[in-house]
Amino acid sequence: MKDPYLPDCAEIVNVKRQSHDTKTHTVRFVDEARQTEFRPEPGQFIMISAPGLGEAPFSLSSGPERNDCFDTTIRAVGNLTGILDRCVVGTRIGVRGPYGKGWPLEKAKGQDVLIIAGGIGLPPLRPVIKTVQRSRDMFGDLEILYGARTPADEIFVDEYEEWKRIKGTTLSLTVDSVPKGVTWPHKVGNVTALFDDMKTSAEDSVVMTCGPEIMMRFVARGLLARNFRRNQIYVSLERRMKCGMGHCGHCQIGSKFVCRDGPVFDYSELEGLPDLTL
Amino acid sequence: MKPRIITKVELGHFVDGLRKDFQVIGPTRKNSEHILSVIHSSEDLDLKYVTTILPPRKLFLPPVENLCSFSSTGEAILTDIKTQKMLILGIHSCDLNGLLLLDRVFGEDYPYPRYLERRRNSVIVAMTCTSVAETCFCDSMGTGPEPKAGYDILLTDLGERFLVEIGTAEGDRLTGLMRGKEAERSDLELKKKILVEVKAKFKKRIDTDGIAEIFEKKLDHPLWKELADKDLACAQCVMSCPTCFCLDIRDQWSSAPGQTVRCVEWDACFLLEFAEVALGGNFRKERSARLRQFMGHNLSWGGDAQYGPVNGQHKCVGCGRCIRVCPVGIDITKVAKEIRGS
Numbered sequence: 001m002k003d004p005y006l007p008d009c010a011e012i013v014n015v016k017r018q019s020h021d022t023k024t025h026t027v028r029f030v031d032e033a034r035q036t037e038f039r040p041e042p043g044q045f046i047m048i049s050a051p052g053l054g055e056a057p058f059s060l061s062s063g064p065e066r067n068d069c070f071d072t073t074i075r076a077v078g079n080l081t082g083i084l085d086r087c088v089v090g091t092r093i094g095v096r097g098p099y100g101k102g103w104p105l106e107k108a109k110g111q112d113v114l115i116i117a118g119g120i121g122l123p124p125l126r127p128v129i130k131t132v133q134r135s136r137d138m139f140g141d142l143e144i145l146y147g148a149r150t151p152a153d154e155i156f157v158d159e160y161e162e163w164k165r166i167k168g169t170t171l172s173l174t175v176d177s178v179p180k181g182v183t184w185p186h187k188v189g190n191v192t193a194l195f196d197d198m199k200t201s202a203e204d205s206v207v208m209t210c211g212p213e214i215m216m217r218f219v220a221r222g223l224l225a226r227n228f229r230r231n232q233i234y235v236s237l238e239r240r241m242k243c244g245m246g247h248c249g250h251c252q253i254g255s256k257f258v259c260r261d262g263p264v265f266d267y268s269e270l271e272g273l274p275d276l277t278l
Numbered sequence: 279m280k281p282r283i284i285t286k287v288e289l290g291h292f293v294d295g296l297r298k299d300f301q302v303i304g305p306t307r308k309n310s311e312h313i314l315s316v317i318h319s320s321e322d323l324d325l326k327y328v329t330t331i332l333p334p335r336k337l338f339l340p341p342v343e344n345l346c347s348f349s350s351t352g353e354a355i356l357t358d359i360k361t362q363k364m365l366i367l368g369i370h371s372c373d374l375n376g377l378l379l380l381d382r383v384f385g386e387d388y389p390y391p392r393y394l395e396r397r398r399n400s401v402i403v404a405m406t407c408t409s410v411a412e413t414c415f416c417d418s419m420g421t422g423p424e425p426k427a428g429y430d431i432l433l434t435d436l437g438e439r440f441l442v443e444i445g446t447a448e449g450d451r452l453t454g455l456m457r458g459k460e461a462e463r464s465d466l467e468l469k470k471k472i473l474v475e476v477k478a479k480f481k482k483r484i485d486t487d488g489i490a491e492i493f494e495k496k497l498d499h500p501l502w503k504e505l506a507d508k509d510l511a512c513a514q515c516v517m518s519c520p521t522c523f524c525l526d527i528r529d530q531w532s533s534a535p536g537q538t539v540r541c542v543e544w545d546a547c548f549l550l551e552f553a554e555v556a557l558g559g560n561f562r563k564e565r566s567a568r569l570r571q572f573m574g575h576n577l578s579w580g581g582d583a584q585y586g587p588v589n590g591q592h593k594c595v596g597c598g599r600c601i602r603v604c605p606v607g608i609d610i611t612k613v614a615k616e617i618r619g620s
Contacts, residue, residue: 003345003346003356003391003392004388004389004390004391005345005346005390005527005540005542006345006346006354006356007354008354009351009352009353009354049529049540051348051352051354051529051531051538051540052348052529052530052531052532052538053529053531054527054528054529055527055529055540077556077557078556078557081556092351092352093352094352094354238555238559239553239555239561240552240553240554240555240561242525242526242527242545243388243525243527245387245388245390246383246387246388247383247384247388247390247523247525248524248525248526248527248545249523249524249525249545249547250524250545250552250553252547252571252575252579253561254494254574254578254579255579255580255583255584257584260387272494272495272497274497274567274570274571274574275553275561275562275567275571276561
């Protein structure tokens with residue numbers, strides 16, 4: 001039995017700046033067979049490590065649309081992310097996974113898909129957008145609501161036009177604030193400020209949301225007030241994780257392990273659990 | 279093989295004989311307490327003990343160990359597990375049930391080879407517990423004083439002699455190496471009588487009926503804040519718990535080639551940084567939330583709730599160590615009673 005804690009060597013093959021503090025790393029396992037069998041589902045996560053610096057969970061920002069490499073979009077906020085931010089093409093990192101339960105794409109078939117993301121919550125939803133794009137006939141309309149702190153904090157900006165060209169897709173943007181001298185033709189306010197002009201209704205739709213927990217709290221409440229049901233709202237949770245396999249206990253929320261039972265949960269599953277601000 | 283009877287002297291010979299093939303581990307005295315340690319001679323053994331400072335978990339999950347090292351090109355090289363056939367002698371029912379729960383944590387969804395290999399290489403000679411401490415409550419948790427499963431051999435102290443019962447084929451084989459004689463009906467009757475006496479000694483108990491659901495409904499109970507005011511969050515309860523499994527993975531960087539290592543070590547939900555994430559976010563920043571996590575995991579959302587139903591087992595096995603070690607007198611049986619509201 002291979003030890004599941006042993007990371008596999010992977011090489012950064014491309015680095016793309018997304019914003020002042022966020023980059024997308026395209027990564028490929030050094031071992032070809034490992035790369036070929038690596039088929040993460042949208043919404044799953046991996047454990048990335050740098051020898052001597054530690055290991056942490058990161059969502060994948062690419063999905064099954066490619067199998068020769070994968071993307072992870074990382075905001076530099078701490079020790080490990082700070083190091084990863086400084087990695088260049090050719091740097092080797094350690095990768096384990098994929099882990100967890102992803103977005104409910106089977107359930108979403110034939111339904112309208114509403115994506116609501118805040119800040120660095122957008123990367124795990126990008127593979128959903130790609131999946132809808134690739135299998136356009138299998139899903140209803142796609143609506144993306146994205147909120148960032150300021151215009152400079154938005155990520156995947158150069159992909160918005162392509163997303164908007166996906167048939168039946170609308171993309172609405174908002175920022176919390178606009179610095180003086182910056183032109184911003186879109187909405188200002190929290191992501192829920194986009195709800196008034198939202199096209200998706202509670203009928204025949206599935207909502208997938210990821211962002212700060214407090215944002216998802218207001219998103220869920222806003223949707224419930226618009227007659228969405230708890231079990232059609234899916235949230236992706238952030239927690240400290242050391243293993244990804246239900247061993248280390250850090251991501252426990254009541255009887256759920258976010259790594260094993262999530263990170264994507266149907267909102268009704270989370271009712272009454274401790275240590276949640278949802 | 280049928281149950282056997284051996285004298286204390288014969289048990290001593292048996293243990294000394296086993297040392298050829300096994301690293302024998304059992305309870306030994308350390309000042310006023312007992313610990314589980316390597317038995318070099320049967321005279322080291324002290325089977326008249328209440329509880330050990332640390333539970334047998336330490337034998338399968340060392341407090342800290344290296345997982346892997348890294349080559350200069352960044353490849354992870356697995357640190358081998360030292361495997362030695364281990365025979366654990368004299369553990370009580372609470373601790374045995376604790377191991378059975380850890381077997382599920384590390385054996386089910388994602389098998390953890392380090393734990394499982396040590397477990398496969400171990401033989402368990404359990405003891406019917408006859409020494410109930412002021413802090414014990416296994417009887418009410420359904421995890422003692424008599425072990426029901428999970429042992430290779432079960433010993434019961436009948437006074438000057440031991441009743442030997444067999445749980446597995448390996449236990450049967452080893453019992454074949456024992457002297458002694460076949461047990462008589464009166465020996466089995468004596469065991470029953472002793473168990474009745476032992477059960478009458480418990481001073482603490484938890485009424486487990488519906489306790490899991492009661493906890494879930496009382497997440498906002500004022501007791502959490504009240505206890506948090508005196509709680510030191512020292513995590514001794516977690517460290518001494520036979521079923522607490524939380525782990526930390528940590529790197530130790532070294533400038534010497536091949537010396538950078540990744541370790542796995544015990545962690546505790548009581549510690550402030552346990553649920554901390556980037557940018558200072560902390561999902562259990564309040565001490566009351568951490569205390570509630572420890573108590574709730576033990577009595578509500580751990581055990582069966584986490585790993586599917588087996589005999590309605592809670593994570594807590596009633597060993598009482600958390601009560602013994604708490605410097606401020608927090609008592610899980612009192613917490614359970616207060617949360618229930620009776």
